[in-house]
Amino acid sequence: MSYIYYPGCSLKSTGRAYEESLLAVFAALDIPLKELEDWNCCGATAYMSISELKAFALSARNFALAERQNGEEDYAEMVVPCAACYLGLNKAHRYLAEYPELRKKIDRALEAGGLKYNDKVHVRHPLDILVNDIPAEKITSQVKKPLEGIKVACYYGCQLVRPYADFDDSHNPQTMDKLIKLLGGEVVDWPLKTRCCGGSLTGTVQDVGIRLSYVLLAEARKRGCDIVATACPLCQFNLECYQKRMSNLYGQELNLPVLYFTQLMGHAFGLESRKLGLNRVFIKPSRVFSKKEGGQYVNS
Amino acid sequence: MSTAKTPSSNGKPKVGVYVCHCGINIAGKVNVQETVDFAGTLPNVTVAREYKFMCSDPGQELIQKDLREGLVDRVVVASCSPLMHEPTFRRAMIAADANPFLFQMANIREHVSWVTPDKGAATEKSKALIAAAVARIVLHKPLEKTRVPVNSNALVVGGGIAGIHAALTLADAGRKVYLVEKEPTIGGHMAKFDKTFPTLDCSACILTPKMSAVRSHPNITLWTYSEVAGVEGFVGNFNVKVRRKPRYVKEDLCVGCYECVEACVFKKGVTKDEFNVGLSKRRPIYIPFPQATPLVAVIDPESCVQIKRNKCKKTCVDACERGAIDFDQKEEIKEVEVGAIILATGFKTFDARRISRYGYGKYPNIYTSLEVERMVNAAGPTGGEVHLKNGEKPRTVGIVHCVGSRDSRTNAYCSRVCCMYSLKLAHLIKERTGAEVYNFYIDMRTPGKGYEEFYEKLLKENVHFIRGRVAEISDWATIPEEEGKLVIRAEDTLVGAVRRIPVDMVVLSVGLEPHDDADDVRRKFNISCSHEGWFLERHPKLAPVSTFTDGVFLAGACQGPKDIPDSVAQAGAAAAEALALIDKGYVELEPNTAYVQEEFCSGCKTCVALCPYSAISFNVEKNISSVNGALCKGCGTCVAACPSGALQQNLFTDEQILHEIEGVISYV
């Protein structure tokens, strides 16, 4: 099966490490990933709050392009790593199917651009693909440096598993947990895995946004976590970049590396760290990766 | 527009049309006067009248007077659904010495006035339906119902409190009853409870006498560990096959002395004890509980090493002085004839794992209400002690209402019993442990005799009530007081704030759901289900224990969530309905059977294979098919298939339906 990769704006900017590690991991697993040609904004956040119609039209254009690129094949499997894109595209997918009036308008908009959408797209998250499409043995066979002794808090965020996703539970999701275990890591029981990271509040009402991020990290730390794994560029940014501010505000040194789950996969696969965007990370995980080699990693 | 082609024997048909106002149910949307004026213009209509309530005595009298005076010889009533009042008007016809099948209803209430917002459209649609009824009634012929004798035995499926009560009622009335139960013992859910609300009387004390009455009743044949395998026949004459699973213990020899259980090579329990809903373990050979009825051991083929691997010292066999253990027992099929069937198959509790945010299955001290029922039971796995997994007594307990009820993501309906049993459990937990108990509820629903008073009592017992659906339960502590506790987060809608209540133990008040196999069961008995999966009653108000299949009745929670008093009341009602059917001695069958017009039959035999009841036979000598009216159920499938039109169906002849089509179209 071949997949069409929809990066969205984040994976080309703040979330470049996500893109780099995702492509590296998929290449290592020999899963072809072709970027969607001429893709545009998914329509999330700003668009969706100002004009739903325009947001859906943007999503629909991506669908139509994916279908065209897919050619005669049955369904276009569209891989969408960013949680916001995943939510936005899934929402559009659902609304186009359920609201004929909306659909009519969107169809006209597409037609004006010489496009047509025939409902032959599946919006998929890489977690869904890695757990449900790829046999577990294929992943374990790639593991060269197992994450032994590393305690990972799997953070799914608020947008990925609700309300439209159907590949995982909306409150206690398991796909990332499964992956980390396949890589040899230890998953921390952490009940906040789908709680809000603060989202764009970190840019608007900063004290509220940062507090939300802090609550997550403090609890993870308390439960002995070494690394937080994320599946969303905004979550990764919020959780990692404000840690200094958090220590100033709350008087607790967190110093918790926050990596994309794909970076952890790549590391376990023994891929070169530059290829995984690990050079872009502020809180270096090297401490965690190296100290555990003695088998006795102790939290500093 | 059609006109009558076949006048009745006494000349031109005289059709009376009677339009019902049904108070304002019809008259509020349909211009009744206009429809009556219209009906008066239709061919063959000699009388057209209106009345406020046609089904009332004066309404019926109106029809009967016209019949007696010879103004009309066939009748169309435009009112409600024929499924509602056709029998009423047919009886009125008989009382006026008219044939009840020279009658037709036009459904202008359920199909018109109640569903059509526009008055003009409703009136036009009513006219069309009246025209159709008039067009077909001129072709109606007098018919007679056939009588078939009723077998006086009854079958009750399910041995919970509803099935037990129904079986005893029928048996006490002198009828022979077969009671079939899937589990090794009767008693159902009620046998698992400690106390019953709101009286707090001991469940076992009131149930077990009824269980032993079943066992000893000369008119009851009790088949436990058995399932209905198939049902054939029809009202009054069902043929039922019952599959008796091997229990590997001879029921007539076993006295329930427990010697075999003690002697089992497994000295401790190995399998989840079904009766204690998994709170304890049982051995491969076991008796579900000390008052089990019948008090006969059973061997679980899944865990018994002798059955699984044919390799065991068979200590149980040696221990049984009466030689009751029989590893060669085989499944048995029993076949019985019964006149009536009562389904009392009950419910299952909601699987709390389906709501992952409540953490059931993840956190050890989160229990379902049924587990706590067993825990508070003195005969249960903890001897009536309420304690946590570590053996300590809980000091704070949260009871979460509406788990799997009143939620469109799981079940939209209210399970009716949870508020009351939650109050009961709150009382019992407080009594046993002295813990602070918090109830998280959406609304308190306590409609029942003494129920609201019980709620009042609990309020005075200082049980806490927080009005709000619980958002999540986790071990996420934000303050020292929450450390090591389960934290229940809920919006308290009376305070207007989100609250976090740390507790030691959580009870999830799970709702009631249809059994997983409810769909298979209903298919076996040819009845319908509501979309939730509960068995569908014939009418929600006026036929609550009947089904659309004559002779099959419903009792207890298989029809919908119900508490014990309601289940027993319904079981009594179902037994009474079954008795009414049996004691009448015969059933009258609707004469809508198929028949062959011999002169048109070409002998093609198309019909013969189509009949699901083998009611059509082929006469080789005459080279024609013929229908056995006693076997025909009146579906009309053969009629639709007959290429020469030789097969016809009483009350639904081709010509009648074709006329109805003409009528319905002409006035659209």
Added chain:
Amino acid sequence: MSDNDRNHFEPRIVAFFCNWCTYTAADLAGTARMTYSPNVRVIRIMCSGRLDPQFVLKAFREGADGVLIGGCHPGDCHYQEGNYKALRRFKLLKRFLSQMGIEEERIRLEWIAASEGDKVQKVINQMTEQVRKLGPLNLEPISQMHPPKEKNVKAKAVAMAKGGAS
């Protein structure tokens, strides 16, 4: 039909509902006061298996713009398998109708259980809109359907009919 001009077309739809499931469901829709478009007129039959294809043809012939058939869900037939027979006939009939130039969308078979009042509402509304879109089914009157091309055709037919009768 003055109201059946292009601007204001009210479709005429005849429905055949089985007694046990769909007719009961329609009653339930009524009891629950689910309003729906008044264009569908229901004829009750005991089982969808009773539906003789000629009923459908008759309805179209008489001026119906659409025909709706309702039966029990597969496996739920009160008479065991009448609905399967109905399905079989329906499929053939649909082919036949399209050969005669009657659009497939004018005929619809739906499984509606006794508890599905909401489905009755939905299906009737959908069907009405669907047929409204198609417009009236203008079948030619029978006398114009096969206009005799030559005079002697009719004479021949009459002769043949007479010959056959004797």
